[in-house]
Amino acid sequence: MRIPRILALVLAGGKGSRLESLTQDQPKPTLPIGGTYTLIDIALSNLAHSHIRDVWMVEQFQPHKLNLYIDNGRPWDLDRTHGGLVVTPPFEGGEGEGFAQGNADSLVRQLDAMREFAPEDVLVLSADHLYNLNFLDVYDTHLQHGADLTMVTTHQDGDASRYGVVEIGPERRITSFEYKPEGAADAYVTTEIFLYRAEALFEALEELLEKNGQLSDYGDELIPHFLAERTVVSHDLGGYWMDLGTLQSYWTTNLQLIDGEAIDLHRPDWPLWSAQPQRLPAFLGGSAQVHRAFISAGAEVHGTVVHSVVGIDCRIEEGAEVRDSLLLDGVVVEAGVRLRNCIVAPGARVTAGPDRGGEGVVTLIGHDGTIDKRVPFDDAAPLPTLS
Amino acid sequence: MRIPRILALVLAGGKGSRLESLTQDQPKPTLPIGGTYTLIDIALSNLAHSHIRDVWMVEQFQPHKLNLYIDNGRPWDLDRTHGGLVVTPPFEGGEGEGFAQGNADSLVRQLDAMREFAPEDVLVLSADHLYNLNFLDVYDTHLQHGADLTMVTTHQDGDASRYGVVEIGPERRITSFEYKPEGAADAYVTTEIFLYRAEALFEALEELLEKNGQLSDYGDELIPHFLAERTVVSHDLGGYWMDLGTLQSYWTTNLQLIDGEAIDLHRPDWPLWSAQPQRLPAFLGGSAQVHRAFISAGAEVHGTVVHSVVGIDCRIEEGAEVRDSLLLDGVVVEAGVRLRNCIVAPGARVTAGPDRGGEGVVTLIGHDGTIDKRVPFDDAAPLPTLS
Amino acid sequence: MRIPRILALVLAGGKGSRLESLTQDQPKPTLPIGGTYTLIDIALSNLAHSHIRDVWMVEQFQPHKLNLYIDNGRPWDLDRTHGGLVVTPPFEGGEGEGFAQGNADSLVRQLDAMREFAPEDVLVLSADHLYNLNFLDVYDTHLQHGADLTMVTTHQDGDASRYGVVEIGPERRITSFEYKPEGAADAYVTTEIFLYRAEALFEALEELLEKNGQLSDYGDELIPHFLAERTVVSHDLGGYWMDLGTLQSYWTTNLQLIDGEAIDLHRPDWPLWSAQPQRLPAFLGGSAQVHRAFISAGAEVHGTVVHSVVGIDCRIEEGAEVRDSLLLDGVVVEAGVRLRNCIVAPGARVTAGPDRGGEGVVTLIGHDGTIDKRVPFDDAAPLPTLS
């Protein structure tokens, strides 16, 4: 059994603007999930469990919190004397200088470094989806079908218009690809996990660069080029997959975790490894009323919490009520506050006033404790079972 | 500012027999404290915060769980290319061969290795006390008084007969030492933290070895020898210190942590670093009633918990009631069970039957879920405020 | 592609008495090879390149230098938050207490810990052979033949009487095994690399323990038991393999490395990872005459060196001559000394006097700089091409 020389690039540089003020000062991969886990844990745990040792973190937007969090790769055993986690930020000098204008452009800027690393295959991942996947299984598909590019796909029930939609023909060949096609529904979509034969990727980037001068997002030139010129196959993910890039999907997934409707983050043979902060256990005071909820370490609850995720170091005061909500780290909910269907930004102090949140709407409370955004439910996309 | 070459030896090899079946199959340093921390965290965190880089873990009794837990020193940044945490187990061949017959004998068996390491000072610690201490402050006392041995001491209100009792004269000189003197009370005692001038220690061990053939516990020959021949001074600990070696003290300290009456394990400038297991947050079900309690990550509560510490992965079923108790990892408390003033061993499943525990007694429930030991309160030793 | 849960046990506890005074105060796995590498590098590098993450170092004889050297596993990326290198020394308490009486007994003493780890397969290795091997290839053989035990074998030209000699039948089945049979030659022998199906190993150990009360070396009861009761197959190593356990073989291999007749220790895709000491480069003085020799970092040469390996921090003075010899770390060869076919123990200072070493003999110079042993060439075993 031979494990190939795979180089993984985790695209962690995007702004994540659909998450509004949540990602204004912190990169999306550092947002919490399930109370004490972090989005970037997902890509890095799947990589570690897949025995992939060389992981480059492609950064651009405000990476400092991410660099502190990833801790040189230690939580995922990617801190290594040989290879391991390497940060690949924007730089000055030589080919690739400057800031990327899209995720394919991100790859172009690492082209020289990738060539020097000389991998057999390049695995490109995003950092804002929830799934379990053994990437060596993807490699098996890739090898067996002699693919230049293997796209991991999943069937999307309902609205598929936010995704790259593919058609899969015989021999798992991908025969068409449309990026965010209006009106698409009940379709196979790309999970933003791509395994490229290294030489095919490098040639494609060079060819497109020569032709177009610059690349933008992978859906614009790179994938169409592979579909036109190369062998592209599909590997079916075959399990839970959720894009966490919108307020509704982020909130939904967190509540699904309470109800056991998402994946098991602590699956014995495939756990989500994490740099969970070390704290005293959740403390429930004399007046706490908590039902069907996750209370994270370091949190203190004196009020009422129902069907919610309470993050690290939160404090719910006596007389506060939190329902169907997601409280990120360090949130304080003062006496008299009532939250429903809310996401509360890290460190926000929510003080008494009118009720926040309501039926049929996801309400984002920003870092300053006031309402930042109200998003009506999109019924074509997943929603949790509410209390 | 110059930090000396200090070698720290953590004595982690003892059987801990006063903790009964809790330490039958697991070394005392691996017992939990505060739900998600572990006893050995205390020595290693204090060492790490004190910038002491060379730490030898002196092992003997069933060290495997300890070796798994300490994880090559990573949680305390003692995994190092140069020095760091080194395990020093029993061995065959050469001086020091075989098993130690006491804690001074433990030192003898490392004598060759210590000489080769050539430290300036040797810091000897136990692994079953709770305290915060900057060992560099101890070094300052040591240096300032030209000590051959600096003993860290603390004033013990009430019964002191379980400790090494010292008298402190002018210039912090220790003028007498008695090991576990019957009837001692309200006295200064040793905290089992010793800073030796390395050469003085090595000479003493050799001299005593030559004279006696073998050493046993430090209170028997080593400390008396230093008092008779060398300069021994006291450094006052000056804060919370608790010996966790008895069922009552172990239970008391854990309940004190709930009430904020022990030290702050998460003090921002001196946190207890730990290899806390990664789990989903504490989950409280629809029927949970929890008040004044720590609920650890991975635990699930459906019953009633009052003024207790619930460990990692515990499950309290609906209809169970836990009060003033300490549940270690993975305990299941079934419906109908009522626990009071109990310690429950890791992994125990406690099934319905008569109430367990009661007033004025600490009750140990063993790994098999049945009562292992009942210890009447010792009023001369610390007790928690009960619910 | 699925990598199984393999637990590797490296048997590093033996006394290595055939190496005479070289292993009197230091365990065999810490001896140098090729000047700046160390024997234990071989097992650990092969394991690391084979993506095996869980490695237990079974220790007994004077392990301190080994524990310092292995540095918590860092040089092989076996320092891990999850699993990695774990030291398994002798211990007190419970099953397995005390010192092992042979390498099968070593396994018995880890039986409880292995059961708790719950591997699918157990890989047992020695630490005193030179070879390159992908253990996942061994696993493929193991799986394909449904083996309970896969022994890695190699064909031994010439004398095979120091080894476990096997006969291999159809389907790679091992049909007989003899441990160190007198007069054996030109035969297949075991390389002391064994892959056991975990459950089969555990059952065998328990059964033999019950029957015999105790186990000794694997050749005595364990392998015969497997041959009698289970499916045992051979995996052919298919490349260079050298037992480094005798003075002649240890010396021969080191000289073969100079001549490119052993394996390439720096093979780009399978390098020997090591904790090589950091030093200034080899320094050659104004009077140095060095030909066909390895001069290690930190060494200083002012004299004559021909076809020899000069270890770290050695000093060859002007007027000294070293030929066909192996100098371990920190050796000083004074003016006027002439060495031939010698192994010089670490730290030895060799002072002028009669020539040391000579034709047809391997001469061991001990730590005190005097001749410790003279071993006439065994022509049935490998020898280097001399200068």
Next chain:
Amino acid sequence: MRIPRILALVLAGGKGSRLESLTQDQPKPTLPIGGTYTLIDIALSNLAHSHIRDVWMVEQFQPHKLNLYIDNGRPWDLDRTHGGLVVTPPFEGGEGEGFAQGNADSLVRQLDAMREFAPEDVLVLSADHLYNLNFLDVYDTHLQHGADLTMVTTHQDGDASRYGVVEIGPERRITSFEYKPEGAADAYVTTEIFLYRAEALFEALEELLEKNGQLSDYGDELIPHFLAERTVVSHDLGGYWMDLGTLQSYWTTNLQLIDGEAIDLHRPDWPLWSAQPQRLPAFLGGSAQVHRAFISAGAEVHGTVVHSVVGIDCRIEEGAEVRDSLLLDGVVVEAGVRLRNCIVAPGARVTAGPDRGGEGVVTLIGHDGTIDKRVPFDDAAPLPTLS
């Protein structure tokens, strides 16, 4: 003894243009020194030995090779679960977005992150000087004099016009500072090691930013501001210090290391820690003639080498001659080539032709093996003793 919360920033982002093509494709901090060490080792070793745990690597110019080399901080035990080495590259989004225009501007771009880290003091270092220094001694000076800024200074014999020249008054107060003043000689100069009181630094950066819109190099606005407004003192380095930023100084220092005229890179109590590549020892072939030279691991010498540093993996063929030269990694010198006073760029293959280099000139041979630059000796700056 209390070690303060110091944040160290290593300025590793500059282009190093005075080193010509040596730094065209690789950042200066990754250049070798002494054959097998690397420039960045100096700052990181001094930091590690000074017990400073929080080190930010400020990057900009082509940092990829640097990020690979620093290996998440492992060689310096700066890979940490808590703090340690953190890469701080250019980024997009928020304050500090974009590329820095000078070393003071570099600090501005980390201002938000530094404020969040909340250090007591900020230590700012360059990465292109050779020296040994305990930064805690600098802190002692800083504390004792109540300084807002402590500049580490050294006396520069001869030409000082390349440096920041200071005058030191009573109480170690720095009374004037001139940046690269023409004609300066025999003066105290800054070593580019600055210890700032954190709050004073942050206020200064904000004030200057408000006043000037942007900052450039520290000599332009920042140091003058401190001199005008704050308490600035000098800490005398008191030992060898060499700026390695010019071809002559880089070459000189390397040759001085051979002759023991620079610092001892392997000083037992203050060694240069490094990520030295692992290789077989230096190999000298049958025809090698090597005198007064460092031959690095992995190098092979068949020709003549005199008073030179031969880097890792170099190959000097029979009939080649290398004198008073510095060969970086992987250089091949073919038969018939004669080098004198040369620096040869990594990987260059130097083929036969006219002699390269000559008296009174440092000659740089570029990556393509041809002469890139000839720099006549600057007699006002240090020069080595030639062969």
